[in-house]
Amino acid sequence: MSKTIFERIIAREIAADIIYEDDHIVAFMDIKPVAPTHALIIPRKAIARLEDLQPEDHSILGHMLMKAPAIAAQLGLSESGYRLVINNGRDAGQEVAHLHLHLIGGRRMTWPPG
């Protein structure tokens, strides 16, 4: 299988505005933001979608969520709030087959999403 664009960002083969990283996750700004602030939080491990998670991955998913408030704070979104989204599969509009958490903020969101 060829590498996804996100694996290439992790490997530093493609430039990205990386705002946080540790042993398990990388966060960077989305290239096509849908709001004034739009970051992506991804696991270093290549997991295509939620259905591919293994029992040992629960800590990775937990870590992605647990780190979101600190990354949001770094982006100045703690007070105003933000939305976390996982587009999982075709009908959700998932374009990159590497699990990712969208962290979106800086404007008032509507509900339901389109």
Ligand code: 5GP
């Ligand atoms: P999805 O639609 O799969 O949930 O979201 C994929 C996201 O990745 C999109 O918001 C898209 O703008 C972003 N994206 C795609 N390619 C790149 C890239 O090369 N660099 C960055 N920073 N974001 C990307």
